[in-house]
Amino acid sequence: MNQSRSHITISPSPPGLQHAYNILFSGEAQDFLTELVNTFRNRVDQLYWDRVNRKCQFHLHRKTPEFLNTKQRHDPTWKVLPVPPRLQNRKLDLGDVSPANTQHFLQALNADVQGIQVDFDDGHCPSWKNQIIGLYNVYQAVHEEFYGVSDLNNIPILMLRPRAWNMIEHNIMIDGKETPGPLVDFGIIMYHNSKILSNKGAGPFFYLSKVEGASEAKLWNDIFIWTQQRLQIPYGTIKACVLIENILSAFEMEEILYELRDHSLGLNCGIWDYAASIICKFGDDPNYVLPDRNKYVNMQKHFLKKYMQLVIQTCHARGAHATGGMAALLVPNENKSDQLNVIEKVVKAKEQEILAGVDGFMVYDVKLVPCINKLWNTYCANNPNQLSLPIKYEHITERDLLTMPTGCITYDGLKHNIEVAILFIYNWLNGEGHFFYKGAVEDSATAEISRSQIWQWIKHKAIIEDNKETVTKELVQNLTNDYIRSRHFKSAFIHIAAKLFIDIVTMRYFPDFITTYLNDNYVFRHQHAENNTVLSPKL
Template identity: 55%
Template sequence: MNKLCVCSSYRGGWQVERNICKSWDLKESAVVSLQRELKKLGCDNLEVKGPPVDLEVPYQTVLTPEAVSFVARLVEKFESEVEEILRQRIIYKLELDKTGGLPDFKVNHEIFHGNWKVGQLPQRLQCRHVDLGDVSPSNTSHFVAALKSSAQGIQVDFDDGHCPTWSNQLKGLYNVYLVVHDKMKGVPPIKDAPLLMLRPRAWNMVEHNMLVNGKEVHGPLFDFGLLMFHNAKVLLDIESGPFFYLSKLEGKLEARLWDRIFTWCEKELSLPYGCIKACVLIENVLASFEMEEILFELCHHTMGLNCGIWDYSASFINKFGHRPEFVLPDRNKYVSMERDFLKSYMNLVIKTCHKRSCHATGGMAALLLPPSENHPQYDPVMQKVISAKRNEIEAGVDGFMVYDIRLVKPAQQLFRKLAPNDNQWLVTKSDVIVRASDLLKMPSGSVTMAGLKHNITVGILFIQNWLRGQGHFYLNGAVEDSATAEISRSQVWQWIRHRARIEDSDEIVTMATMHNLVKEIVNEEEQRSHFIKSEDSQQLQTAAEMFEIIVTKRDFPEFITTYLNQDSTFLSYQEKMN
């Protein structure tokens, strides 16, 4: 029977405390009450969808009239600037396509040669050695486990590792609220827990469930606004925030926009100027040519830059994928942080950040340790992670992320052994010169059948998990999220477009090749999963069909998450879950 239950977090899950009334009664009353109170505040230009079943308490906690009004003001203040940023992205891409041009450094002598530094970092940001990545706060058990870890920080993720269903957004925001206000059972007090490094969605995502002036609001403004309104003052009082990761910026103008948003929020919430600190993820090739400018624009609000491998690699296909000279080979065999464009990119992140006295951090180790230390693959996996992260530390990074909580302490021990200080800012890399051509140099190599099949598998299973409301999943001993799905579907699209030759069979990658592999993968997955419900099998088939559409589009879909978030199939699945 459908009931409203007051629930609390218990051992990583939810426990029922008491039943109140039929859920649909309160669902309706929650919306009516919110709209009535918003009108009293003079906010008659916005609409918010009602709560999903059994999430009335999180809904009423997070979406208070004052909080929603704050988000609405934030949207009205900056919506036109966000729209202009998105237009400029399109215009610049069209210019590159039309002229065949490539990005280059545009040296501003005042910025490049000036002796400026970023603002002083709070004490708890001095050491950024190990963060846990892809921690969706909507997954209560995972979030709780991360909070109990010894990591320096937690990437509280509303982006790559998170699926933005209405239920997930409310659960995630509510769980953050509970943790910050020390109301979640079984976790340390917030002042003793790892730092919450809050990652709102990127500019490519919208929130379907809130409209201001008849338009869906931009996802980052919704996430950031609510996170700030409910949590910023508490975090500031205990010198633990508010701290953020910013995803998928493409240049200095986008950094300037975020700086204006930060400054406005600080003023509106009576917070001191510069208290918000953000780490910018350099996930786009265009942003790599404006790293110094990005830090300059955010100099009072930044803690540094982060470099990761797969979103950044996918951005090459996004921007230049139709050009044959930018065909990216099998990523598992030929693409790594030690080669060509990625090595130059990491060196430039380190050099730029340390020149300005802020942190340069590496990407996330996605490998998962086997469940037992006695497993024959336990030591090889551990050594593979340690070897890769040793290379990053020796290159000069100040920190990085891991997904598996069991890797936190070994990673911290590695830092204590190789770089025991809080940071490596003395590693200036003054002798390293990175040219535009270095950032654009594709690794040599070709396509493999194993690589093609792996990319197709990741793409299909990512879509299937999104249809289930899950933002990441495990495959072959590694975590897969939207970043790996992005590079996977991008490579398949590019290899079909350029009829790439498969090195181990001399076969051409065609739509037919892809289609046959899709059928093979679906059959294998059905046999492996032993689906009991016909809906599960249908869901997998639907995901496969959606994948085939995405990778054969004439025009490259800019982001797989944008495509899915606007797709009627995903939206109908989401509606059923609510």
């Protein structure tokens, strides 16, 4: 590649972060990032257009997804490469750990778990300041510069989760174009940390968010191969777990595993992003209206139960690990009875996942770790995973995955969705990617399903079962105003958040991702812009 033809501009360091900024964006790191982005620029653009095209197929022709008729699907002989020793047993990860929250990140590094979802996606707000802090905290953990973190082999595995393809990094431009967020996260992490992680058998390992099919898995696999060659680390060192949190990817699990077979760490379930994606792709059709999620949508409902079964049996048939979802409930600090109630709910739900055959899952609250470790010891004390168990094979059809649960909309469910969506936007404007509400951690996944349902209910004039009232923009606006008045918010951001919320749930065409809508919005960009100058171009 002719570097003289490449032109990169990077926003200056946020105040107080110059040292971290200089390390992360050294001249050599800029060269690597530029080369990475330019190598895959055209294929990333093709990914974006393919997504638009697939969505159009349903809107224009009512074409629903089908299982692919590929030779990989019908060939029972192929397997993914075995994972390295440290990944054999990953029964419990901590989820939604934004590395920009240094205190929480350090707490996770010292937790009694196998892995940490180091999250630049659902639980993270990608302001420029947060990106610098988060990437540098990963750097410090890997380079053993944190106090109390003396050896990578003595801390949980860093399961690095870059932003998904829908996120753009507005602070870095290469050859006149803003860069895809996942390539920035992946590129900077790999350039600074991959050799250390590889030499210690501790990575680099990744979660891949919001993948929408096998072609996108192939793109990631090719990125892995190119990066390993470029950084001179052994082929197959990178391992990645794909989150099946998009309805289209559910129909291509076999092919996704095949495309990543030398770099695969299996598949993961994510209930709320997955449910929201059904509305995103098919929400114009009244046949796909989802009822109140708190009352009528859970992992025991047919379409979600079959989805998890398909993830598990697909993975295990190919020698790959299957990962369940994240427990979002928080153990209260006081009231012993409430503590026991939360623990009982989480243990019961996770016990069902273990019995279904998962090899691991996540919790957010570190206070849940002892009881979950005890649960795993009860069912799987002598095995690092459940790959050796007989496969619980069940024939699962397209209809199984696309049959929506019965039920209605409740008044409380509508209000809860409104509150979660508004609070998520409010916290994003304040630079926070997740927050605590009514005893649970809320992130972009719950914000997605909340605003998606409200958009869908307004569009299809859904009826509330409590009082037979129709869900309208006016009703949602009134409930929004009532909520803001009742909480006595001190920050003016809440009124901006409310306006953005009403905008996104009443748009004529459904915005695919709430995070894209916010990340690209002038209000958010203006709020988190440190200044408007750029570095001298690096030629």
